[in-house]
Amino acid sequence: MSTDDWTPVELPERLGVVAHGPALLAQAPDIAAGLRCVWARPEGLLLPVVVQARGVHADAASRQTFGADPGPDAVDLVGSAVRVVARVGDREVELDAAHGTASAGEDDFTTEAAYWVAGVPDDGLLHLTVAWPEAGLPETTTALALEGLHDLDARVVRLLT
Helix, strand or coil: CEECCCCCCCCCCECCEEEECCEEEEEECCEEEEECCEEEECCEEEEEEEEEEECHHHHHHHHHHHCCCCCCCEEECCCCCCEEEEEECCEEEEECEEEEEEEECCCEEEEEEEEEEECCCCCCEEEEEEEEHHHCEEEEEEEEECCCCCCHHHHCCECCC
């Protein structure tokens, strides 16, 4: 297996096709990560990942994201400290968030970030490894069997024509 960098690309102006529905990616008491869906486009896959935490895990996640004193209802618009690694075939890469948000309250924390995987797997298999040990989320790998990857160019919805 090789580990290399997939060249980041500008996100296409198309909505894509849902290739996989929601999935729980990692879970521990009071913290969990989930995938909203996999949006497939001929250029690649968009992965919106959500992490929610409460209690001590929310406090740790908040400190990791906002620093020592986030204040009430802190909101961040940069990205995510969650580690997401994608494996497609023999290629593996740690993904950077394309965009994201995070918010923290008195006893809760939520972050959501979108990750981009260039290209579409020939065999339809996507392996995602998610971890945020500093906030209490253990490293967990999930294999996803993507569907409907054929004829993507004809089936994606364009926002602007």
